[in-house]
Amino acid sequence: MTASKVLTIINGWLHPHHADETVPLPNNPPEPHQPIQPASGCAGYQIGIGTILHQQQKLVEQLNEQLNLPAELQQLFDQTLDNLTHWLHLLPAHPQHHCEPAGAIRHALETAFWSVTAMQQIHRDHDLYPDQRRAREPLWRLMAGVAGLLYDSGRMTSCLVVQQSSAEQPTEPWPALQQPLGSWLQQHRITQYSPHWKQCDTDPVKPLTPEYTAINLFLLPQLTPRAFCNALQPDGDNGTLWQTFVSALTGQKNGHGVSQIIHAVELARLKSIKLHFEHGQALNQITKPVKVKGQPEAEKDDERSWLKQIISNLHAENIKWAKESLLLPWPDAVKSEKTPEPDILLRQWNQRGWLRPVGNQIVFRRNGHLVIALQPDISRQCKQWLSTESITGKQHDQ
Known part of the structure; x- marks a missing residue:
């Protein structure tokens, strides 16, 4: 022009x-x-x-x-x-x-x-x-x-x-x-x-x-x-x-x-x-199942989101918090053979804006372990998916 x-x-x-x-x-x-x-x-x-x-x-x-x-x-x-x-x-x-x-x-x-x-x-x-x-x-x-x-x-x-x-x-x-x-x-x-x-x-x-x-x-x-x-x-x-x-x-x-x-x-x-x-708002996709290439359409519609599955299966000792963000051990949190590869999930979650980078790193080290941090709004949603034992776990502040 x-x-x-x-x-x-x-x-x-x-x-x-x-x-x-x-x-x-x-x-x-x-x-x-x-x-x-x-x-x-x-x-x-x-x-x-x-x-x-x-x-x-x-x-x-x-x-x-x-x-x-x-x-x-x-x-x-x-x-x-x-x-x-x-x-x-x-x-x-x-x-x-x-x-x-x-x-x-x-x-x-x-x-x-x-x-x-x-x-x-x-x-x-x-x-x-x-x-x-x-x-x-x-x-x-x-x-x-x-x-x-x-x-x-x-x-x-x-x-x-x-x-x-x-x-x-x-x-x-x-x-x-x-x-x-x-x-x-x-x-x-x-x-x-x-x-x-x-x-x-x-x-x-x-x-x-x-x-x-x-x-x-x-x-x-x-x-x-x-x-x-x-x-x-x-x-x-x-x-x-x-x-x-x-x-x-x-x-x-x-x-x-x-x-x-x-x-x-x-x-x-x-x-x-x-x-x-x-x-009605851009950051409200959390309850939708994550679609994986090659997965049958019926499974895409019937299965819960992979995030919900992963959070529900966490043990109390793996529940860590940094301020208002839930920390997930990564890739150790992905243990089920039915879930996609950790790299696929990481890319999809980051594209959806669910992850909270620390510095410029999506995966970072905390207390000697690799972890990822979820955005505060996503973390609050995840609380309802934690087991009763996990919810009573102590939240740690940075």
């Missing part, structure tokens, strides 16, 4: 057409292939970003655990998240998914979570020494997290018109590409507003088009702190980090970026959407 085309697109968003559809709030979200149906609007009101993010506190904590960033890099991510929340406020993400107030922020957090999770399985920096690769790992996690967080921002700001709900002298609609929605509400002392969809013909399960992802670059300097760009361009770097980030943000591969990460960000967006249709 040429620069002139990008400017043409941006100009179109700066001078939008009148809205013709409102945000639907269905009890049961339609399937992705169904057409968008007009419905009542999703009303919003002025609220602080702290209150919005508090509603997503568990997901934010899980995302931060996956990021595992040093303080200076965590601050860059937190500032970006605050900026995005201030910009999108209580907007929904799409007429067909995450339609609730602040659904856009929920969808962004989920996409960031799955982007970071997938990135940990992708090899990069092959030409560097091991100590150099370890030093750059936090930068890669920051890059994947911010790319996932902002990936859908261009489409959401482009497809919505926000107007004051009722007033004797109504204001102009929210200038979505020029000012955060939170600032606009404060400036005009608006207490209630109504978002409406413009023509939004993007099928949520198809990749985002360049017309939307090009807007991400326009919003980038307004959503990220100045130090973020410098952080992704360290001294002596050949530009791989920054090129991968820009390519992931636009969905356009180039010769300098790590193509697997670029693809992973789009897949993370789709995962958030598909899990929303299935469960």
